[in-house]
Amino acid sequence: MTEPKELNPFRTLAMPPPQAAAAPDLLMPKSEEESIREELERGILFTSVEKMVNWSRANSIWPLGFGLACCAIEMMAALAPRFDISRFGAEVMRASPRQADLMIVAGRVSLKMAPVLRLLYEQMPDPKWVISMGACASCGGVFNNYAILQGVDKIVPVDVYVPGCPPRPEALIHGIMKLQEKILVSRVELGPIARKTRKGAA
Amino acid sequence: MTLNMGPQHPSTHGVLRVALELDGETVVKARPIVGYLHTGMEKQAEYKTYTQSIPQTDRMDYLAPMSNNLAFCLAAEKLLGIEVPPRVQAIRVLLTELTRISSHCMWLGTHALDIGAMTVFFWAFREREKVLSIYEHVCGARLTASYFRVGGLAMDIPEGFLDRCRTFVDEMPAHVDEYEAMLTKNPIWLARTRGVAILSARDAVALGATGPILRGSGVQYDLRKAQPYSGYETYDFEIPVRTSGDAYDRYLVRVEEMRQATRICDQAIRRLEELGPGDYRLRDFKYVLPPKEEVKTSMEALIHHFKIVAHGFFPPVGEAYQAIEAPKGELGFYFVSDGTPRPWRMKVRSPSFVNMQTLSVMVEGRLVADVITAIGSLDIVLGEIDR
Amino acid sequence: MTPLTPERVEERLRERFPGVPFRRQEGEAVRDHTLYLPAERLVEVCTFLRDDPELDFAMLSWIAGVDNLPREPRFEVVYGLLSLSHPRRVHLKIELAGEQPRVPTVIGVWPTADWLERETYDFYGIEFTGHPDLRRILLPEDWVGWPLRKDSPLGYEEVAFTHNTPERIKPSPELRKLQPKKVKYRAH
Numbered sequence: 001m002t003e004p005k006e007l008n009p010f011r012t013l014a015m016p017p018p019q020a021a022a023a024p025d026l027l028m029p030k031s032e033e034e035s036i037r038e039e040l041e042r043g044i045l046f047t048s049v050e051k052m053v054n055w056s057r058a059n060s061i062w063p064l065g066f067g068l069a070c071c072a073i074e075m076m077a078a079l080a081p082r083f084d085i086s087r088f089g090a091e092v093m094r095a096s097p098r099q100a101d102l103m104i105v106a107g108r109v110s111l112k113m114a115p116v117l118r119l120l121y122e123q124m125p126d127p128k129w130v131i132s133m134g135a136c137a138s139c140g141g142v143f144n145n146y147a148i149l150q151g152v153d154k155i156v157p158v159d160v161y162v163p164g165c166p167p168r169p170e171a172l173i174h175g176i177m178k179l180q181e182k183i184l185v186s187r188v189e190l191g192p193i194a195r196k197t198r199k200g201a202a
Numbered sequence: 203m204t205l206n207m208g209p210q211h212p213s214t215h216g217v218l219r220v221a222l223e224l225d226g227e228t229v230v231k232a233r234p235i236v237g238y239l240h241t242g243m244e245k246q247a248e249y250k251t252y253t254q255s256i257p258q259t260d261r262m263d264y265l266a267p268m269s270n271n272l273a274f275c276l277a278a279e280k281l282l283g284i285e286v287p288p289r290v291q292a293i294r295v296l297l298t299e300l301t302r303i304s305s306h307c308m309w310l311g312t313h314a315l316d317i318g319a320m321t322v323f324f325w326a327f328r329e330r331e332k333v334l335s336i337y338e339h340v341c342g343a344r345l346t347a348s349y350f351r352v353g354g355l356a357m358d359i360p361e362g363f364l365d366r367c368r369t370f371v372d373e374m375p376a377h378v379d380e381y382e383a384m385l386t387k388n389p390i391w392l393a394r395t396r397g398v399a400i401l402s403a404r405d406a407v408a409l410g411a412t413g414p415i416l417r418g419s420g421v422q423y424d425l426r427k428a429q430p431y432s433g434y435e436t437y438d439f440e441i442p443v444r445t446s447g448d449a450y451d452r453y454l455v456r457v458e459e460m461r462q463a464t465r466i467c468d469q470a471i472r473r474l475e476e477l478g479p480g481d482y483r484l485r486d487f488k489y490v491l492p493p494k495e496e497v498k499t500s501m502e503a504l505i506h507h508f509k510i511v512a513h514g515f516f517p518p519v520g521e522a523y524q525a526i527e528a529p530k531g532e533l534g535f536y537f538v539s540d541g542t543p544r545p546w547r548m549k550v551r552s553p554s555f556v557n558m559q560t561l562s563v564m565v566e567g568r569l570v571a572d573v574i575t576a577i578g579s580l581d582i583v584l585g586e587i588d589r
Numbered sequence: 590m591t592p593l594t595p596e597r598v599e600e601r602l603r604e605r606f607p608g609v610p611f612r613r614q615e616g617e618a619v620r621d622h623t624l625y626l627p628a629e630r631l632v633e634v635c636t637f638l639r640d641d642p643e644l645d646f647a648m649l650s651w652i653a654g655v656d657n658l659p660r661e662p663r664f665e666v667v668y669g670l671l672s673l674s675h676p677r678r679v680h681l682k683i684e685l686a687g688e689q690p691r692v693p694t695v696i697g698v699w700p701t702a703d704w705l706e707r708e709t710y711d712f713y714g715i716e717f718t719g720h721p722d723l724r725r726i727l728l729p730e731d732w733v734g735w736p737l738r739k740d741s742p743l744g745y746e747e748v749a750f751t752h753n754t755p756e757r758i759k760p761s762p763e764l765r766k767l768q769p770k771k772v773k774y775r776a777h
Contacts, residue, residue, distance in 0.1 A: 069261065069264060147241055242736065283620075407648050410701030522619075534651065547653070588727055
């Protein structure tokens with residue numbers, strides 16, 4: 001059985017009862033319970049919908065191709081064969097914001113580009129996440145002047161900040177994995193009935 | 203119909219916006235709108251010393267960072283009136299030509315990707331990764347190197363660097379052959395690029411286009427041969443020139459430039475192996491940091507070191523413009539100095555900014571798909587356009 | 590092609606335009622051949638430089654504005670010309686007074702001046718009379734002010750450290766409760 005701290009969204013049945021592992025008697029018909037147990041072990045998993053949904057969302061994040069400056073080159077290098085982010089689920093980089101769930105703001109955001117960025121963020125459907133890649137997107141970076149927005153979190157909510165100038169592709173992948181961890185613990189609203197909130201939690 | 207090819211587009215190589223007026227599929231007018239990456243680098247350079255502005259230059263043309271560093275350092279050295287020793291020149295030439303190869307690889311990969319050839323994208327990035335590893339070996343950073351300094355280099359080349367370069371240079375021509383085998387006689391490539399985005403030689407000169415665009419249109423002009431800098435007159439290489447000025451010719455020019463760059467790298471490595479170890483900075487302590495051993499033993503060197511690090515060097519009052527042949531065209535820096543360690547004015551003559559104007563001439567009357575080919579064959583970098 | 594020396598360029602210009610006060614910029618560290626000329630004669634001089642077969646300055650490489658704020662004349666516009674056949678560069682400089690700086694456009698001589706002049710206008714507010722489409726190119730269209738002038742600020746934003754935030758609100762301790770719980774994900 002997995003440890004309670006580890007996040008394994010799937011839990012299979014416990015060890016089969018000891019008498020099933022004993023000498024199989026092919027002549028004796030299996031009891032009903034045994035046959036059901038065998039079926040279940042072959043292909044059914046038990047989990048909660050929330051964990052299922054989170055797991056699938058985390059492992060198939062499709063980024064929006066939003067490369068602005070030098071960090072975009074490292075993002076493209078992260079797509080290239082050497083550091084492959086499609087291993088982590090980011091198989092395609094969608095061009096259209098309507099089809100993407102992750103916006104990787106890669107590069108410096110100038111004040112002329114900022115409204116465009118906000119518009120793109122609003123065009124993305126929920127659930128969406130934002131990774132601010134590089135120093136310029138996180139805080140203005142090297143450029144502290146009239147033309148650059150000092151941090152993209154002034155206009156969009158950011159989930160993960162990846163520092164670096166530019167961050168290595170491995171750092172970006174680390175950021176994506178951190179985002180995956182964040183997604184796995186998030187609450188999921190299911191259906192039209194709002195979930196009853198527990199005391200104290202958001 | 204007005205169609206906006208917006209700042210966020212997979213094929214615009216950055217945040218370029220093109221306002222297209224279309225009549226069906228034909229482009230009536232194409233107006234590029236830039237400025238979405240404006241960073242205020244020229245203003246910021248007035249508040250930083252010369253050495254502090256070198257990392258900014260990396261972020262201009264971020265595909266060829268060492269080229270920008272070279273242009274900056276050469277312009278500052280021209281202003282100061284100093285010239286670096288031959289070994290440093292050879293190292294600079296070697297790294298700049300490797301940068302040219304990596305920039306052209308990137309161009310080829312993204313241009314081919316836009317047109318539809320995904321394989322070339324992956325192959326080109328494989329070569330680029332090798333050059334980036336060489337960068338990392340020499341200065342620690344993959345992309346934004348800032349390795350050159352005014353008067354020399356930031357630090358000496360490490361052991362094993364020349365062997366790595368030698369390995370890369372030996373295998374590169376075979377890779378260029380691979381790209382050519384994929385594309386040069388490919389009927390889809392020919393159909394997409396031959397006769398597309400034509401720019402005549404007269405238009406190219408009138409519009410100020412430089413680099414492979416000018417050479418693809420038939421004008422034989424390359425700053426490395428015409429106004430050589432950093433020892434280029436001592437290297438043996440050719441300038442590819444083609445005549446019809448379409449996207450296919452620009453592609454051939456750049457592929458041939460990759461081969462010639464490999465040739466120059468080869469000669470540079472040989473020259474460095476002959477020269478052996480030596481100084482990596484000019485011994486002019488008024489402007490260049492003295493070697494650390496002397497700083498620890500000689501009083502004068504210590505004072506110079508302190509002055510240069512604490513205030514920056516004090517150039518004479520005057521101005522200088524120096525241009526180099528960057529992978530994209532003529533990249534020049536114009537410094538106006540008022541005697542203080544911070545430049546009074548730094549102007550960057552960026553090739554992509556001027557080349558961008560040729561887009562409207564290239565695509566008027568053509569189909570929308572040709573706009574993508576044209577932008578790709580222009581090889582623009584928005585960081586350089588918008589500074 | 591006989592090499593074109595700076596003296597030859599000046600000689601040709603003076604013989605063609607005897608009334609124009611050309612002045613060469615002097616200085617120990619002025620590393621390029623730079624000529625001052627008045628703004629009104631700019632277009633003629635440029636046309637001559639472009640069309641004359643010996644000089645053949647066929648390409649306008651760059652245009653820069655320079656702001657010498659305490660000095661008068663305040664603005665300078667520098668034109669970097671390139672002759673491909675020689676090859677040789679020459680710089681032309683126009684000096685402009687501080688209020689309402691105006692220069693005739695050279696877009697009729699070299700079409701590349703289109704964006705180059707728009708950029709100088711964008712940064713300094715120097716108006717190029719005759720330009721068909723003079724508007725901002727790099728900054729947002731509704732920007733007010735001319736950023737590269739010496740009296741415009743850099744726009745530096747004060748970075749918040751612990752030592753310089755006495756008037757900022759410090760985050761309340763209850764915010765700790767909203768921290769996400771730490772998780773370690775294993776993908777099996």
